Amino acid sequence: MTETTRVAVIGGGVIGCSVLYHLTKLGWSDVMLLERSELTSGSTWHAAGGFHTLNGDTNMAALQGYTIRLYRELEELTGMSCGLHHVGGVTLADNRDRFDMLLAERAKHRYMGLETEIVGPEEIAKIAPITNTDGILGALYDPLDGHLDPSGTTHAYAKAARMGGATIKTHCKVTATTQRPDGTWDVVTDQGTIHAEHIVNAGGLWAREVAAMAGLYLPLHAMEHQYIVTDEVPEIYERSEEHPHVMDPAGESYLRQEGRGLCIGFYEQPCKPWAVDGTSWDFGHELLPDDLDKIEDSIAFAYDRFPVLERAGVKSVIHGPFTFAPDGNPLVGPVTGMRNYWSACAVMAGFSQGGGVGLTLAQWMIEGEPERDVTAMDVARFPAHLRQEFTRPKVIENYQKRFSVAYPNEELPAARGLRRTPMYDLFDSMGAVWGAQYGLEVVNYFAEDGEERYETPSFRRSNAFDATAREVRSVREAVGLNETHNFGKYEVTGTDARAWLDRIMAGRIPKPGRISLTPMLSPKGKLIGDFTVSCLAEERFLLTASYGSQSYHMRWFLKHLSGDVHLENMSDRRTGFQIAGPRATDVLRAASRVAPDMRFLDIAEVEIGMTPCIIQRVSYTGDLGYEIYCDPMAQRQLWDALWEAGQPFGIKPFGMRAMMSLRLDRFFGSWLAEFSPDYTPGETGMDRFISWKKEVDFIGRSAAEAEKAKGADRQLIAFAVEANDADTHGYEPVWIDGIVQGFVTSGGYAHHTCTSTALALVPAAWDGDDAEIEILGEMCKAKRLRTTIFDPDGTRMRG
Numbered sequence: 001m002t003e004t005t006r007v008a009v010i011g012g013g014v015i016g017c018s019v020l021y022h023l024t025k026l027g028w029s030d031v032m033l034l035e036r037s038e039l040t041s042g043s044t045w046h047a048a049g050g051f052h053t054l055n056g057d058t059n060m061a062a063l064q065g066y067t068i069r070l071y072r073e074l075e076e077l078t079g080m081s082c083g084l085h086h087v088g089g090v091t092l093a094d095n096r097d098r099f100d101m102l103l104a105e106r107a108k109h110r111y112m113g114l115e116t117e118i119v120g121p122e123e124i125a126k127i128a129p130i131t132n133t134d135g136i137l138g139a140l141y142d143p144l145d146g147h148l149d150p151s152g153t154t155h156a157y158a159k160a161a162r163m164g165g166a167t168i169k170t171h172c173k174v175t176a177t178t179q180r181p182d183g184t185w186d187v188v189t190d191q192g193t194i195h196a197e198h199i200v201n202a203g204g205l206w207a208r209e210v211a212a213m214a215g216l217y218l219p220l221h222a223m224e225h226q227y228i229v230t231d232e233v234p235e236i237y238e239r240s241e242e243h244p245h246v247m248d249p250a251g252e253s254y255l256r257q258e259g260r261g262l263c264i265g266f267y268e269q270p271c272k273p274w275a276v277d278g279t280s281w282d283f284g285h286e287l288l289p290d291d292l293d294k295i296e297d298s299i300a301f302a303y304d305r306f307p308v309l310e311r312a313g314v315k316s317v318i319h320g321p322f323t324f325a326p327d328g329n330p331l332v333g334p335v336t337g338m339r340n341y342w343s344a345c346a347v348m349a350g351f352s353q354g355g356g357v358g359l360t361l362a363q364w365m366i367e368g369e370p371e372r373d374v375t376a377m378d379v380a381r382f383p384a385h386l387r388q389e390f391t392r393p394k395v396i397e398n399y400q401k402r403f404s405v406a407y408p409n410e411e412l413p414a415a416r417g418l419r420r421t422p423m424y425d426l427f428d429s430m431g432a433v434w435g436a437q438y439g440l441e442v443v444n445y446f447a448e449d450g451e452e453r454y455e456t457p458s459f460r461r462s463n464a465f466d467a468t469a470r471e472v473r474s475v476r477e478a479v480g481l482n483e484t485h486n487f488g489k490y491e492v493t494g495t496d497a498r499a500w501l502d503r504i505m506a507g508r509i510p511k512p513g514r515i516s517l518t519p520m521l522s523p524k525g526k527l528i529g530d531f532t533v534s535c536l537a538e539e540r541f542l543l544t545a546s547y548g549s550q551s552y553h554m555r556w557f558l559k560h561l562s563g564d565v566h567l568e569n570m571s572d573r574r575t576g577f578q579i580a581g582p583r584a585t586d587v588l589r590a591a592s593r594v595a596p597d598m599r600f601l602d603i604a605e606v607e608i609g610m611t612p613c614i615i616q617r618v619s620y621t622g623d624l625g626y627e628i629y630c631d632p633m634a635q636r637q638l639w640d641a642l643w644e645a646g647q648p649f650g651i652k653p654f655g656m657r658a659m660m661s662l663r664l665d666r667f668f669g670s671w672l673a674e675f676s677p678d679y680t681p682g683e684t685g686m687d688r689f690i691s692w693k694k695e696v697d698f699i700g701r702s703a704a705e706a707e708k709a710k711g712a713d714r715q716l717i718a719f720a721v722e723a724n725d726a727d728t729h730g731y732e733p734v735w736i737d738g739i740v741q742g743f744v745t746s747g748g749y750a751h752h753t754c755t756s757t758a759l760a761l762v763p764a765a766w767d768g769d770d771a772e773i774e775i776l777g778e779m780c781k782a783k784r785l786r787t788t789i790f791d792p793d794g795t796r797m798r799g
């Protein structure tokens, strides 16, 4: 007889067990975990068990904080030991850039309430005395760093789940997963078939194979990883207290006390991917053969940093595989286009992140959405078209850069050129300096003859500064041209299209020929999209939003699709250009004899040259501008027409750096910076685009109305910052009256108005003008800007 369960979690590593526990914790007890061998039979059993909160993404850091705090709770609940060692840890910086990164991290921690601290070499020597501090500028001390017993912790999760009613079947291998027409799953195992409403793939080292059972590819790959446990070290066992962790990014190592000796692991440059052609089902509780050659240079570096190591004998070498996504963060959440299939894979730091992953997934499944923006680990942050030959080099790159400085303007070189438009070669010949977005090549700026074709990664103003200023000037003074390939674009048609959009979007759905801007809300009233909706005909609408959120938005659309509504993701099937600046209309007229007079927020279908185009009279530059869309096959012809027509008006191409500078003049927010599931319409000013009058119970309406009635707690405002050579990027703390009361959502240098500009969330009640923003450890005066710095009454933009 077929057994039934509400959820079948496949995989009994730390992640599967955490998911199972959190499902019971949040109220679902009819849940089951299937493990092909014993619990911990993947990468879990041989982990070093270290945990820390440090993560470049603040929400990931918060979830890591949750994970660490959970262990005591688990111990109390189950009476089992997780083998916790809360010893604290330091992350060293041996050069200016690394130190800048730690300063930026520390600044973020201030408003997150994390008690980290910047310490100098003398303090480091006291905290972690086996460290040779020669050449060290300082370190970030985190009292929450520590380590635990991986196996004990996994079994504690499992026990807690059982106490909540969950079933765990070991020696139960899943061999197939087949979906029934009603969206439920038959999970075929070597112990029989289980009928489950939902599946969670927590297959760890076998996550790819488990995904393939459902016809799915998940972008993850395993890497080999090695750590060494030493014999006894007198400088360690003679101490009265345990030695803290030391992360040494320069040496790509992490070190901690293990019993009376030490344990040190490496993220070595000559690293090796594992199981390139798939993970064998025969792999289990074995380790990989030692490969000390691979970490020879790392060991030599470590001898210099921790001289006691040179005298310590090697007790054991642990060499095992674990999985990574292309950016090193987990792949969590519902898989786009697949009903009731959930990913909990590619968790490379299961003991820092496992609790957060379990909590997030359980909230998503049971409550419909996670409590915070989890974009950094959302499985939908990658497009569905990725394959192994993209994933593997990116995972290798990520492993090698695990301890590198992560710069806000950095473009990574691995697996580039995946998606290019017909403009690629031409723009390249014009000096394009490329970036990558969601696998697509995007021009960041154009270098002129004699300028470097590479933007120097930096926390400070980079070598792109002058080029960006030049491109901004050409837009504001004449006319600039930029590709519109990197917008997410959707076409919605059908007799129920308008009604569907009215329900899914909070704003007004425009009449034929017009455009409106609208937030999309979750049921809890969080921002899950900022869309431009255009109506070409009563039953034909175009939507534009962020290119990188295609899978995220498609998941939501597909989940809510109903009635006679046809939805198509046109993102890569419609491309084109925007032209912006005071001469934009002149260029359009010169390029098309039939171009109509268009008001701000009009849409029209017009031929330009030989190409049928859709033109929208909007521009994210905040200037007079048009977005012009065409079939990618006709893009070069459209270019010829616009470029030629634009010559008398001084047309120049511009890139994303200029675009992001231009939008600052008008305080235009951007997706995932100002507008994200962390924020609400009331906080961000998006409430002005909500149509309170429409008689539709749009998704998120009651939550938005409740916020309107109560008033938002925070407000999004702009500051002019007295910055030196570094502008804000995001998450810098805002000090008001000597206390951190807010944080920057995004910022940069607004070249047209020569203003270092920051957008920030501060308490709604604050009506002052003067604050300070901490940039790389320096307090910079910040003055509130009450009106936009360019075109305050909008006459230029509206034309």
Ligand SMILES: Cc1cc2nc3c(=O)[nH]c(=O)nc-3n(C[C@H](O)[C@H](O)[C@H](O)COP(=O)(O)OP(=O)(O)OC[C@H]3O[C@@H](n4cnc5c(N)ncnc54)[C@H](O)[C@@H]3O)c2cc1C
Pocket: 010, 011, 012, 013, 014, 015, 016, 034, 035, 036, 037, 038, 039, 040, 041, 042, 043, 044, 045, 046, 047, 048, 049, 050, 051, 172, 173, 174, 175, 202, 203, 204, 205, 206, 207, 210, 225, 226, 227, 318, 319, 320, 321, 322, 344, 345, 346, 347, 348, 349, 350, 351, 352, 353
């Ligand atoms: C040498 C080394 C050191 C590490 N050190 C640390 C550290 O210090 N701190 C840290 O946080 N992380 C560390 N890690 C990483 C950590 O081990 C992983 O993040 C974690 O184990 C991932 O757990 P998981 O549950 O996702 O996967 P896994 O542990 O691989 O578990 C997957 C489980 O799924 C089961 N399974 C797969 N397919 C099926 C199927 N078809 N049917 C039934 N069951 C199936 C497997 O048997 C396995 O038990 C280290 C890893 C290595 C290799």
